[in-house]
Amino acid sequence: MKPIDDIDDYEIETDPEILAELEEKRQLVDLIQNYGMTSEEAIAFYAKKH
Secondary structure, three states: OOOOOOHHHOOOOOOHHHHHHHHHHHHHHHHHHHHOOOHHHHHHHHHHHO
């Protein structure tokens, strides 16, 4: 991974819809990585909670 030379080159996402989608993906990754679920299990688990 290359170092960040100039932070101004990167945009910070502020759109609430996109942020919500990113949070959903982060939670799915957490379920897969930390609880050993398959992606299908994680999606089903997340769908039940929401």
